[in-house]
Every structure is written in structure tokens, then in C-alpha cells.
Amino acid sequence: SAEHPKIQPFGKVPVLEDSEHPGFTTFEARAIARYVENKFKCQGVVLFGSSPTESALLDTWLSVEQSNFDPPASTIAHKTILKAAFGGGGPDADIVAKARESFAKVLEVYEQRTSLGLFEQAGAKDLVDTRPHVKAWFDKITSRPTWVKINAPWVKLISQ
Template identity: 30%
Template structure:
């Protein structure tokens, strides 16, 4: 993702941040996604998929509460600009909301819900979803 953000930097949004400080925050949230969001989201997806077979009740993902608190202060993860940090969350959130139909985990958190509505309705993400569904 970083490669493409740099390669196509002049063709759209500045996804890595305009300043060293903004870039640092983008990198921080990319690391948060990789180490703190992705593992629990993956586990949540597996849990939801196999919970009924195992007779286990699904638990909401507590990490989303941290995201909700963060986004009570900023529009996007790295600040008030859309970045690679936000993009990195789209695939798993798409899966949680639309594939395993656990959108309530997002919708019951005011700030995460607003963020999700914003990033998931971007024309570029809609295009990705269209390409994903298109036959090869």
C-alpha cells in the first residue's frame, strides 16, 4: 500500500500525510491496524463464522471502543485528512459489516459509524468493490 501511495502521490489524495508529523500519525495507525485491529477483527470473523457450530456466543470487538474514542477527536484515524491508515481498515470492516452482517458493531459506536460511513462511501472504495465483484 505504501508503494502505491507514493507512486501515485500526484494523482489524487495525499494518503501518507503532507507533513512529517502527519506521516508519523499515518504510520502509527497503520501499525495499530496491523497489530491491534487486524488480529481481533480476524478472530472476530472466525468466531462469528464458527461460533454457532461450537455453541459459543459471539462477543463484540472491544478494540472498536478505542477507535470510537479516538474518532471523537478527529475525522479520520491520522487526523482530519483521509489517509492510508483509513484505507487499511476497509477490507476487514467491509467483511464485518457486509459479509458476516455484524454492522451493529460499527453502528452502535457513533464516531466509528460516522467514519465507516465516510470511508466506505468514497467513490474509490465503491470502484474497488465493483472490481472485486466483476467476473474475471
């Protein structure tokens, strides 16, 4: 709506408006999650670790995702799936190759540093298959009912 940019200056979602605090809004998923945790901590809501070390580890990996994982993953998705889906033509091979190289390095760090793990879409399945912990983590995340519900339109688009 025309009102949305007044709440979220970049025109994106998510946005949180708290009816208990008229006029208060925040946006960006991490900011919203921290707000929810702080607001409901007295009710046992813990989203960002229950100790300083847990919080620091979570913050580290959230930062890694934002700075290292998302840029190449988004580039791969945009250049191989979304570009064609929205009539922009085929993938940019050089850009995709560089993103895949960066993404492979990120996944290798994930594989080494965690027994959890991530990503099969956008022609990057081979990057995941050679990293079993990453694949297990990806399978765990993508089988969650909320993930399935939220991502159903994208999965449908990718499957076409």
C-alpha cells in the same frame, strides 16, 4: 498468470511496475502508496502527511489497522462470510466470539481517539452502531465511488 509470483512472491495484488524504471517493481498497498507519494511529491501529491507529526499520526493508525483492526475483522469476515461462501460450513462460534471481543476493543479505541470511524459487515453491525463516530467514518469510506467499484463483488457475495 505464471509470471505473477516472480513479481509478487506471495501471488497477491496490488503490484506496481513503473515503466519509467524498467525492472523495478514493488508490492503491498502501503509500499506502493509511499512510492507514488515520493515519486510525485514535486507535483503536490501528499498521501502520508505534510509534516513529521501528521506523518507519525498516519503511520500510527496504519500500524493500528494492520496489527489490531485487521486480524479480528478478517477473522470475523472469513469465519462468517467467506467460509460458508466457499463451502466450508458454518461459522466457528468460539473463534468468532473471541474475534468480536477483540474487534469491540479496537472499535472502542477508534471511537475514543477519532471523530471519524468503520464496519457493518459480517454480523458486526451492532459493534458499529453503538459507536457513532466509527459508523460515520465507515459510511463515509464505503460511499466513495472507488470503494463501491472495487468492493462490488464482495458486497454481492455478502448480500446472497
